[in-house]
Amino acid sequence: MSPPLDTSRVLSTLNVDGTRHWLTPRLARGRFLSRRRIVGYALIALFVALPFVRIGGRPAFLIDLVVRELDIAGAVFRPSDSVVLMLLGLAIVFAVFFATALFGRVWCGWGCPQTVYLELVFRPIERWLGGKRGRTPTRAQRVAKWAIYAALAFALANVFLAYFVGTDRLSLWILESPADNLGGFSLVVGVSALMLFDFGYFREQLCIVACPYGRLQSVLIDRQSLIVGYDVRRGEPRGKPRAKLPVVGDCVDCGACVDVCPTGIDIRDGLQMECTGCAQCIDACDAVMGKLKRPRGLIRYTSQDELAGLPRRVLRGRTLAYPALLLLAVGLLAVGVGGRTTADITIERASGPSFVELTDSRVSSQVRLHVENDTDEPHAYTLSLAGLAAELSLRGATTWTIGARKALEVSVFVDAPRSSFVHGERAVDLRIDDDASFERVVRATLLGPEGAVR
Numbered sequence: 001m002s003p004p005l006d007t008s009r010v011l012s013t014l015n016v017d018g019t020r021h022w023l024t025p026r027l028a029r030g031r032f033l034s035r036r037r038i039v040g041y042a043l044i045a046l047f048v049a050l051p052f053v054r055i056g057g058r059p060a061f062l063i064d065l066v067v068r069e070l071d072i073a074g075a076v077f078r079p080s081d082s083v084v085l086m087l088l089g090l091a092i093v094f095a096v097f098f099a100t101a102l103f104g105r106v107w108c109g110w111g112c113p114q115t116v117y118l119e120l121v122f123r124p125i126e127r128w129l130g131g132k133r134g135r136t137p138t139r140a141q142r143v144a145k146w147a148i149y150a151a152l153a154f155a156l157a158n159v160f161l162a163y164f165v166g167t168d169r170l171s172l173w174i175l176e177s178p179a180d181n182l183g184g185f186s187l188v189v190g191v192s193a194l195m196l197f198d199f200g201y202f203r204e205q206l207c208i209v210a211c212p213y214g215r216l217q218s219v220l221i222d223r224q225s226l227i228v229g230y231d232v233r234r235g236e237p238r239g240k241p242r243a244k245l246p247v248v249g250d251c252v253d254c255g256a257c258v259d260v261c262p263t264g265i266d267i268r269d270g271l272q273m274e275c276t277g278c279a280q281c282i283d284a285c286d287a288v289m290g291k292l293k294r295p296r297g298l299i300r301y302t303s304q305d306e307l308a309g310l311p312r313r314v315l316r317g318r319t320l321a322y323p324a325l326l327l328l329a330v331g332l333l334a335v336g337v338g339g340r341t342t343a344d345i346t347i348e349r350a351s352g353p354s355f356v357e358l359t360d361s362r363v364s365s366q367v368r369l370h371v372e373n374d375t376d377e378p379h380a381y382t383l384s385l386a387g388l389a390a391e392l393s394l395r396g397a398t399t400w401t402i403g404a405r406k407a408l409e410v411s412v413f414v415d416a417p418r419s420s421f422v423h424g425e426r427a428v429d430l431r432i433d434d435d436a437s438f439e440r441v442v443r444a445t446l447l448g449p450e451g452a453v454r
Contacts, residue, residue, distance in 0.1 A: 021264065023263070024133045025123075025133075025259065025260050026284075027280075028256070028260040028280050028287065029283065030282070030284075030287060032278075032279035032283050036279070040120045043113075047159065051166075055073055058071050058074055058076065058376075059167075060074070063163055063164050066166075070085070076374065078344075078374070081336075081340070087333040091326060091330050094322055094325045094326035096220075098326055100217060100225070101220060101221060101222070102225065104227045106277055107213075110277075112276075115207070117156070117199060118203060118262070121152065122199045122200070125145060129144055149199065150196055152195075152199075153200075157188060157194075158174065158188060160191060173187075174188065207263060207276055208263055223304040223305045224304075225303060226302070227277065228279060228281065228282060228300070230251075230267050231297070233309070235249045235251035235298050238253040239251075240252055250294050250298050256281075256284040256287070256288055257281035257284050260280040260283070261280060262278060282301070341440065343371060343434065345371055345440055347444050348409070350411070350447075351368065351411070352366070354447040355447050362417055362418060363416055363418050364415045365415075365446035365448055366411055366413055366447075367411070368410070369409070369412070369430075370408075371402060372407040373405065374405070375404060376405065377404050379434040379438070381400050381434050382399050383430060383431070384430070384433075385430065386430060391420065392414055393415045395412065395413040397412070414444075414446055421449060421450060422450075424448055424450045425448070426446045427445055428446055429441050430442050
């Protein structure tokens, strides 16, 4: 027998007349809440501390939008590392797919910053200041709540921005006069306002209507994936312990699972997109079952197949395919990171005339190079001709000094006999080395007469 579905609302936070149904979930203390607190507060500590951690003199993690660099555990990636960054992105995607296939929305309930900060920081403050169900807070309590919210939002916004602009630059924005750095000050204020709006007003709406992950779970999980589920076979038909019914299930229809749900759903209606897997309904139901001297687990972490009486299989198609793809991406990523050099050389399209015909039956063709110094020290770079190129000569500056983590675009001209061009092209090998151990030979295509076809 299936439980009756509640069709009175389109969304759990939307009333029938279209107004918002405000949620004030009750707190259910239990084993899963204790574990979530340990995980959540550890993640908060990591989130706050990580921007200040240095590895090899560089941030442990920084997505520097100003200089366009990504720092991870002392390694620095720039836009020129596009293949490595693509592999990193693929590894993250496959890891998410694999975790979801096994554990469902464990990220939403246990690790997502939205859930962690809302349920472990902001809502406890609201309950402390009179925001419990059935209690109207005083004016002073409301003012105090929003003042604390604003301070927390400002602090969180600054930590969040530190991941994108760095702690040193952010410190200048905070300590300097707003008039001296209007752009940075506006960014801090804007992100703080968004944080306050989210955790003070929008709240669970982000999970229900804005976050795409809840909608993606329908294709990322299967009937074997871990979910929070209600055991219909054991719980139905619902009834009070003293009800005079011939057969009564374990569910006493107390509504405790609904009262504690942070997204306002009834888990007894089955698997729903709004469920974040936070296990509050499990703790609430276990407490009721304990009082009634009945076994725990009427609501539990399970799978759809287990609820239907079938065994759970960990090894299946997607739990084999996702880790295989993950290992492939990680392996290629390791090869890519291990094969990186201390400098990156790119041949770019020439600006201005591609070539000039000289008076001695020679052609001077332009080569434009983009040279990036990927080390933390300045280096001097030298350009020369490689291979048997006695008939060739270089024109222009061939030695440059590039600062640490800086790039330079340079143009040189290669003089070659007109007769060496075939259909307007001629290949040439150029050697670039520095004052340390870097050396690389790149092949450039010279453009010349006879149509100058690339």
